[in-house]
Amino acid sequence: MGTWGLGPFENDGAADLLGEIEDGTFSFDAIEWAFDGDYLDADGGEFAVALVELALVALEAHDPPEEVADLDLAAFAALLTPERLAWLVRQGERTLAGTEDSELHELWAESGEEQLEAWRAATRTSLSELRELT
Structure with missing residues (x-):
C-alpha cells in the first residue's frame, strides 16, 4: 500500500475514489470489480471504508x-438508495470480518494489535452509524 493511515481517506484507493467523485466520473458499477469473490482484496476494503464515511x-x-x-456530494448522495446503503454496510462488514476474509484487515493485523484495533474501532463506529440509517 502506498499511502496508509487510520482515517477512511488515508490510502490510495480512497484518494482515487475521491478524485472520481470530484471529476464526476464515479459510479458504483465501475468499482464492482473490487468486491467480487469471497475474499475482499485491499482495494475493495479501502473503497468500502471510504464509501461508508x-x-x-x-x-x-x-x-x-x-x-x-x-x-x-450531491450526485453521490443521489446514488444512495436504501439498497445501496445496505450494500455499503455489507461491504464494511466484510472489510472488518477478519484476516481470512479481508486483505485490508490482514494488512492492518500485520502492523500490530494496537494499530489494528485503532483502525477497527474507527471503522466500526462509522459502520454502526450507517447501519442505523438503513
Whole structure:
C-alpha cells in the first residue's frame, strides 16, 4: 500500500475514489470489480471504508473531514438508495470480518494489535452509524 493511515481517506484507493467523485466520473458499477469473490482484496476494503464515511457525510450524519470538505456530494448522495446503503454496510462488514476474509484487515493485523484495533474501532463506529440509517 502506498499511502496508509487510520482515517477512511488515508490510502490510495480512497484518494482515487475521491478524485472520481470530484471529476464526476464515479459510479458504483465501475468499482464492482473490487468486491467480487469471497475474499475482499485491499482495494475493495479501502473503497468500502471510504464509501461508508462518504455516505455518512452525504447524508449529513457526519461533519465532513478535511479531505472531503470541499467536495460537492450531491450526485453521490443521489446514488444512495436504501439498497445501496445496505450494500455499503455489507461491504464494511466484510472489510472488518477478519484476516481470512479481508486483505485490508490482514494488512492492518500485520502492523500490530494496537494499530489494528485503532483502525477497527474507527471503522466500526462509522459502520454502526450507517447501519442505523438503513
